[in-house]
Every structure is written in structure tokens, then in C-alpha cells.
Amino acid sequence: MADAAEFRTYTRDKFPDMLRGIAVVLMIQVHITEVFANDQFREGFWGQLSLFFGGLPAAPVFMFLMGWFAIARSSNIKLFFRGVLVFLAGFLLNIGLNLALIISVLVEHQKADLWPYLFGVDIFSLAGLSLIIISGLRLLAGRFVRFTSSAEFLKWTLTLFPFLIVSVGMLLPTTGIQESNFLVYFKAYLWRDSQWWSYFPLFPWLAWPLFGGALRLWTGNSKIPDLKGSIVSIAGIGAIIGCCYGWSVSTDLTSYYRFNLVWFVWAITAMIVWFWLWRRMANVEWLRTGLSSIGAKVSSLYVIQWIIIGNLGTFLYHEQPDRSIPFWMAFTLFLTLFVRSLPDRFSKWREKDWF
Numbered sequence: 482m483a484d485a486a487e488f489r490t491y492t493r494d495k496f497p498d499m500l501r502g503i504a505v506v507l508m509i510q511v512h513i514t515e516v517f518a519n520d521q522f523r524e525g526f527w528g529q530l531s532l533f534f535g536g537l538p539a540a541p542v543f544m545f546l547m548g549w550f551a552i553a554r555s556s557n558i559k560l561f562f563r564g565v566l567v568f569l570a571g572f573l574l575n576i577g578l579n580l581a582l583i584i585s586v587l588v589e590h591q592k593a594d595l596w597p598y599l600f601g602v603d604i605f606s607l608a609g610l611s612l613i614i615i616s617g618l619r620l621l622a623g624r625f626v627r628f629t630s631s632a633e634f635l636k637w638t639l640t641l642f643p644f645l646i647v648s649v650g651m652l653l654p655t656t657g658i659q660e661s662n663f664l665v666y667f668k669a670y671l672w673r674d675s676q677w678w679s680y681f682p683l684f685p686w687l688a689w690p691l692f693g694g695a696l697r698l699w700t701g702n703s704k705i706p707d708l709k710g711s712i713v714s715i716a717g718i719g720a721i722i723g724c725c726y727g728w729s730v731s732t733d734l735t736s737y738y739r740f741n742l743v744w745f746v747w748a749i750t751a752m753i754v755w756f757w758l759w760r761r762m763a764n765v766e767w768l769r770t771g772l773s774s775i776g777a778k779v780s781s782l783y784v785i786q787w788i789i790i791g792n793l794g795t796f797l798y799h800e801q802p803d804r805s806i807p808f809w810m811a812f813t814l815f816l817t818l819f820v821r822s823l824p825d826r827f828s829k830w831r832e833k834d835w836f
Contacts, residue, residue: 500542517794639694646685
């Protein structure tokens with residue numbers, strides 16, 4: 482039997498951090514493929530595999546977990562202002578990751594329209610808006626709903642809205658015409674039309690945090706459940722049946738950023754299997770410890786890796802051949818983790834008794 486000290490060590494559920502940790506690693510590698518790799522690599526098997534594993538296991542998992550934890554926060558006001566701060570942080574990140582390009586344009590070394598880079602709709606933008614919307618839904622459920630209990634209203638709203646949001650996203654127009662007024666930047670936060678910088682608009686990506694919140698309300702558990710084998714088996718069959726379609730959408734960035742209802746349903750089945758597999762992998766202590774320690778610092782790691790990749794991408798954009806991509810993936814991962822460790826290293830150095 483484990484002693485008391487060992488028991489206390491594992492009272493915190495490290496599984497969500499573990500999922501975030503593997504998502505960070507997969508996101509770094511896919512950003513290298515998207516920004517650094519030449520056409521030959523991106524269009525080949527390894528490039529397509531990189532895009533596939535940088536799809537479902539990365540951004541959707543991030544947003545699902547965010548919704549899972551956000552729905553249970555105690556204060557709507559704090560949740561709202563947290564969303565505002567995260568949204569504003571997205572602007573600062575856009576400046577940071579494009580700093581080399583901005584300087585290059587200002588000194589007239591390169592020519593580019595900077596506004597799309599400054600208003601890029603990335604994960605932080607989506608996360609901030611999602612938190613604001615979730616806080617609004619909780620407020621609506623708690624103060625203005627009279628025909629049913631607030632808990633039931635919120636549960637069913639968060640269950641039905643993801644499918645409605647994805648469906649509406651499929652109906653929104655894609656004219657392919659590049660507009661030149663400021664409304665195009667506002668619209669980019671809602672859905673992706675002709676704006677290449679609209680990576681994670683609310684339609685359809687808001688579906689993932691709402692789905693995460695709904696699942697937590699239905700399970701009534703603070704920990705992500707280990708689903709029954711029968712559910713995983715059914716999900717596995719669905720994931721296998723739809724794997725070719727899932728691959729085709731995940732490896733085409735335009736289709737991925739504007740995913741439809743079919744892909745969303747397939748992704749849910751694949752995510753169930755993904756969670757089940759990593760729940761088993763969590764039994765490997767060194768893997769659980771390593772990935773969970775990475776996942777616990779997910780926000781700062783995401784910022785650091787984008788600042789590195791974005792600024793290097795100004796000079797290396799779509800130029801790197803096949804043989805150099807593994808190096809850039811490993812180098813960026815190492816540098817990201819190293820930079821993130823510096824505050825901890827400095828704190829230990831400062832607290833050290835030198836005399």
C-alpha cells in the first residue's frame with residue numbers, strides 16, 4: 482500500500498496537463514511545418530502527417546479543456562475579465578511573433594500589409610471571446626431563466642449550441658472577395674471568408690469550449706472521466722469509418738479552419754479514442770510527469786514558441802527542405818522549454834545560500 486506521502490503526491494489530476502503537454506509538442510511541430518517547410522515537404526506524406534497530428538490533438542483539445550474548466554469557475558465577473566485579458570493578450574502576441582516583419586517593413590526592407598498580421602485571429606483571440614461568451618451564458622442561466630433550473634438550461638444550451646454553431650458556420654458565405662475596409666477585420670473574428678489571417682473564428686471553433694463545458698456538466702465530475710469500454714469501442718469504430726475524411730480535412734488548412742459538422746462529429750469520436758489512449762499512457766510515470774509538467778505551463782509555452790517561430794519565419798518562410806525540418810522541430814521545442822525554465826532557474830539561483 483502506498484504511504485501517505487506518495488498518496489498526497491498524486492491527489493492532483495495530472496491527466497489534463499498531460500493532454501495539454503502533448504498538444505504543445507504537436508502544435509510546435511505543425512507550426513514548423515506550416516511556416517518553415519517548403520512545398521515539397523508540406524505536400525508529401527510526412528508533411529501531411531504533421532498537419533494531421535497538429536489538427537485534432539492540438540487546438541480542439543486545448544479549447545475542449547478550456548471549456549471544461551471555465552464552466553466551473555465560481556465568478557462570472559472574473560471569467561469575463563479573464564476573457565478580456567486573454568483577448569487583448571492575443572494582440573500583444575501578434576505584435577511579438579511578427580516583430581521582425583514589422584521592423585523589416587518599417588525600415589523598408591520588405592513590403593507587406595501589416596494589418597492582417599496585427600489582427601490575426603489565433604487561439605488567444607478565440608479563447609478570450611469564448612470565455613466572455615461562457616460567462617454570458619452562465620449569467621443568462623443564473624438570472625434570467627425562469628422556465629427551468631439554471632443548471633438544466635446551461636447543460637442543454639452547451640450541448641446543443643456546438644452543433645448549431647458548426648452548422649451556422651457551414652452556411653456563412655465564402656465570397657473569396659478580399660474586402661478593403663475595417664469591417665473585414667471584425668468579420669474575421671466571426672467566420673473565415675477571404676481572410677487568410679482568420680485561423681480560429683468563433684464559427685465554428687466556439688463549438689469546442691462549449692462542448693467541453695457541456696461534458697463536464699453532464700458528468701458532474703471535476704475530473705475527466707475514464708469512459709466505459711463500450712463507449713470507446715463505438716467511438717473507435719466511428720473514428721475508423723471516418724478516418725479518410727478526417728485526414729482530408731485535417732491536412733487541408735482551409736477546410737480545417739472552416740471545419741463542418743461531419744468533421745466535428747468524427748473529431749469527437751477520435752478525441753474519445755485519443756483521451757482513452759493517453760489515459761493508458763499515463764501509467765508510464767516518466768511520460769506522465771514530463772508531459773504534465775509541460776502542460777502545466779501551456780500558455781507561456783505557446784507564447785514563447787510562436788515568438789520564436791514567427792520571427793524566424795520572416796527569414797525562413799517556406800524555404801526549409803525535408804532534411805532540416807526535424808532539426809527545426811527539435812531545436813524549437815528545446816529552446817521553448819529552455820526559455821520557459823529561465824525564471825525558475827533564476828529564482829533558485831537567487832534563493833541559493835551563497836555564503
